[in-house]
Amino acid sequence: MIAERETLKSLSDRLLDARRDLKAKPDGVLEELARTHSLSMSDVLALLPASEAVEAKGVAFERVWAELAEWGEILFLIHNAHGVFEIRTALARGSWGHGYFNLAGGAALGGHLRGDACRSIWLVDRALFGRRSCSVQFLDAAGEVMFKVFVRRDAARELDREQCAKFExxxxxL
Known part of the structure; x- marks a missing residue:
């Protein structure tokens, strides 16, 4: 119901409201902010200060994936309206074939990605529920997140220092 009311507002009003809510709760879930204000994730990520979010064009997909494949075990995450799905795994390097970016090589995550559907990649370094969180978020042409890759945490739930340095x-x- 909230989202329905929000769509009656202009985009600029929805962005202003989202900016206000982000200021009030800077470590909240961005997907909730997008849903509440009927915005795309791209719209919401663009509200973050440059110190928290850096955007790269989707044409950098293969370069970014190759970098992430060198990091060792990461947290691969898909967040949609139906749940949050997480896989802790190293990423296979991947290669193009038959219109897909194909993942192989024995990692827990395998399959075929539509890498050409990626229009932007956001490197996000911000607090989430009071803790620093570093992620690489791949967005499609509609500005929605395809998937995210997070810097892993250790047993004490702290960011892995080596991976964090690679992220930074x-x-x-970029």
């Missing part, structure tokens, strides 16, 4: 360096290189 890669983010600076």
């Amino acid at each position: 360096a890669f983010r600076q290189s």
Whole structure:
């Protein structure tokens, strides 16, 4: 019902309302903010300060994936209206064939991605529920998240320092 009322507002009003809510709860779930204000995730990510979110074009898909494949075990996440699905795994390097970016090589995550559907990639470094969180988010042409890759956490739930350093360096290189 909230989302239905929000769609009656102009985009600029919805963005203003979302910015206000983000300021009030800066460590909240961005997907909830997008849903509440009938915005795309791209719209919401663009509201974050440059210190928290850096955007790369989707044409960098293969380069970004190759970088992530060098990080070791990560957290691969799909968040949609029906749930949040997580896989802790290393990423296979992948290669193009038959119109797909194909994952093989014995990792827990295998399959065939529509890498060409990726229009933007966001490197996000922000608090989530009071803890620093670092993710790489792949978005489609509609501005919705295809999937995310998170810097892993150790047994104490702290970000892995080595992976965090790789994330920060890669983010600076974009």
